[in-house]
Amino acid sequence: MASLATTIVPASTRPAVLWMASNPRSSIQRPAPPARAVRSKASPAKRPAGATPRAPSSGDDADACRVRVAVRLRPRNNEDLHFEADCVELQPELRRLKLRKNNWISESYKFDEVFTENASQKRVYQVVAKPVVESVLNGFNGTVMAYGQTGTGKTYTIGRLGKSDQSERGIMVRAMEDILVDTSSAADTVAISYLQIYLESIQDLLAPEKKNIAIVDDPRTGQVFLPGAAVITVRDLDHFQQLLQIGESNRHVANTTMNTESSRSHAILMRSSKGKEECENIARNEVVSGDGLPVIIKSKLLIVDLAGSERIDKSGSEGHMLEEAKFINLSLTSLGKCINALSENSPHIPTRDSKLTRLLHDSFGGSARASLIITIGPSARYYAETASTIMFGQRAMKVVNMVKYKVEFDYESQCRKLQEQVDSLTEESERQQKFRSKEKEQMEEKLKICENSLAELEKNLTLKSEQHQLESFTYQKTLVETAQKYEERIADLTKQLEDMHVRYENSEDHLTCVQKLLRKNEKLIEHYQMEHSTYQKMLVETTQMCEKIIADLSQQLEEMNTSFANPEQPFPFDNGTSVQVIWYSDFHLFWSYVFPVVVEVGSIWIFLPLRLVFG
Numbered sequence: 001m002a003s004l005a006t007t008i009v010p011a012s013t014r015p016a017v018l019w020m021a022s023n024p025r026s027s028i029q030r031p032a033p034p035a036r037a038v039r040s041k042a043s044p045a046k047r048p049a050g051a052t053p054r055a056p057s058s059g060d061d062a063d064a065c066r067v068r069v070a071v072r073l074r075p076r077n078n079e080d081l082h083f084e085a086d087c088v089e090l091q092p093e094l095r096r097l098k099l100r101k102n103n104w105i106s107e108s109y110k111f112d113e114v115f116t117e118n119a120s121q122k123r124v125y126q127v128v129a130k131p132v133v134e135s136v137l138n139g140f141n142g143t144v145m146a147y148g149q150t151g152t153g154k155t156y157t158i159g160r161l162g163k164s165d166q167s168e169r170g171i172m173v174r175a176m177e178d179i180l181v182d183t184s185s186a187a188d189t190v191a192i193s194y195l196q197i198y199l200e201s202i203q204d205l206l207a208p209e210k211k212n213i214a215i216v217d218d219p220r221t222g223q224v225f226l227p228g229a230a231v232i233t234v235r236d237l238d239h240f241q242q243l244l245q246i247g248e249s250n251r252h253v254a255n256t257t258m259n260t261e262s263s264r265s266h267a268i269l270m271r272s273s274k275g276k277e278e279c280e281n282i283a284r285n286e287v288v289s290g291d292g293l294p295v296i297i298k299s300k301l302l303i304v305d306l307a308g309s310e311r312i313d314k315s316g317s318e319g320h321m322l323e324e325a326k327f328i329n330l331s332l333t334s335l336g337k338c339i340n341a342l343s344e345n346s347p348h349i350p351t352r353d354s355k356l357t358r359l360l361h362d363s364f365g366g367s368a369r370a371s372l373i374i375t376i377g378p379s380a381r382y383y384a385e386t387a388s389t390i391m392f393g394q395r396a397m398k399v400v401n402m403v404k405y406k407v408e409f410d411y412e413s414q415c416r417k418l419q420e421q422v423d424s425l426t427e428e429s430e431r432q433q434k435f436r437s438k439e440k441e442q443m444e445e446k447l448k449i450c451e452n453s454l455a456e457l458e459k460n461l462t463l464k465s466e467q468h469q470l471e472s473f474t475y476q477k478t479l480v481e482t483a484q485k486y487e488e489r490i491a492d493l494t495k496q497l498e499d500m501h502v503r504y505e506n507s508e509d510h511l512t513c514v515q516k517l518l519r520k521n522e523k524l525i526e527h528y529q530m531e532h533s534t535y536q537k538m539l540v541e542t543t544q545m546c547e548k549i550i551a552d553l554s555q556q557l558e559e560m561n562t563s564f565a566n567p568e569q570p571f572p573f574d575n576g577t578s579v580q581v582i583w584y585s586d587f588h589l590f591w592s593y594v595f596p597v598v599v600e601v602g603s604i605w606i607f608l609p610l611r612l613v614f615g
């Protein structure tokens, strides 16, 4: 069994990895789907449903699952210009590389692709990484790894951000670009972890406080996990580039004689994803037989930027850097051993020798589709390092992966779905309960209002009834009283009537009496009239007589006055006789006035009743 340890020249290193998800529980082996374009947002491609699970064994199948290896030549740098001789000659059209040991000895090596120093980043991605990315998007695990001597362009090829110049973008950014284009569904997620293996300790480049992260193997499926690593969901490409930048700033880098920015750790970017539509497809057609459980395919992509191998005597590493270089070379040697074992179909693969090989256990030489790009410099000065790298690539080309299609029942999603249903039902139930209790409260309130109204009505009714009773009583009383009054009145009236009858009868009697009296009075009137006329006659006569007397007397008086005035003339009543008349007017009788007339004649008083009768 050939060992890479013997072929890899101990040197400095700087590895990096991008990791994409896997299914830890159930896996079903399936053949690799034919390579095709990365799915577009508009029409996401489905994995062929009829693929039959089987492990590649030989011939075309074995070749289809073989690790693809491309070699990339770095352009000359200032140091290379000092050495005129190149040790490599590329024949890209033949996919061959000629390695010249000296002017006489040279060897040719065939690779899956040979990139000259003029090869663009885009072309490198399309040839080396894109098929793996497509494979990952179809549900397979995939690994892209860069290996090479320090300063030959691994980080340039893998991790270049290309923010200012998009054409400079490396494999990590371009892979994520394709993944994000494919991950259009809201159900799909893209999450990454970015780690470094530094001094045999796995550290989180996105959460630097996480050091010495443990590797967990699933003995049943052979899957590798890093449960302690931060998993960040990628929002978009800008976000991803920011994450890469953060990771790069946390990566251990040193200035060596061979590279001013030499990575002192292996960087590993892991990307995990899951596709709902594919799961449904598989659930319907292939995997699930009527149990109705959703399945999910998780695929994992690892992009690894290995630390560069370096010869300590050439890199000039000392002290801590020397310590770093030893660890780097140790892990790379361990990787070489594993690749040797894999290339020779050895029953034992010493993956447990280093953190790097443990981490790559299921991704390189495991169940993943893998591509390796080896980077070399042109200078003959580094012939041995270049030769070692080429041999590493040549052995890697013999590694055949057992590409597996990872399917697992999506208990988590099913559980989440059921939980959502339970939550929704609970929410609905609570809502209903709230509604019912609110309704109950409202009903109780209404009932209370009704009861109050009823009580009020009853009260009013009682009051009214009492009032009515009182009124009725009063009315009855009044009625009785009125009846009594009427009865009394009737009695009175009856009595009055009787009285009136009596009086009428009496008045009739009286009338008869009056009539009788009238008749009597008529006679009396007649009598009185007669009497009146008699008296009138008498009055006239008396009056006449009195007037005569008065006249006589007046004459006598006159004569007497004359006598008094003439004393020689004798007074008619010289004998002393005088006459005086006295009148009384207030004396009257029925229908007549009686005037008493007193006449004094001499010493005799004569009383004369004078009666006036009015007819």
Ligand SMILES: Nc1ncnc2c1ncn2[C@@H]1O[C@H](COP(=O)(O)OP(=O)(O)OP(=O)(O)O)[C@@H](O)[C@H]1O
Residues within 6 Å of the ligand: 012, 013, 014, 073, 074, 075, 117, 148, 149, 150, 151, 152, 153, 154, 155, 156, 157, 259, 261, 262, 263, 264, 306, 307, 308, 309, 375
């Ligand atoms: N194809 C290329 N075109 C242009 N420049 C390149 C190319 N490859 C490498 N370089 C340059 O060479 C230098 C070293 O490259 P890089 O750091 O990528 O090497 P490395 O293999 O990652 O080294 P290390 O292992 O020490 O980290 C960088 O300045 C880089 O820009």
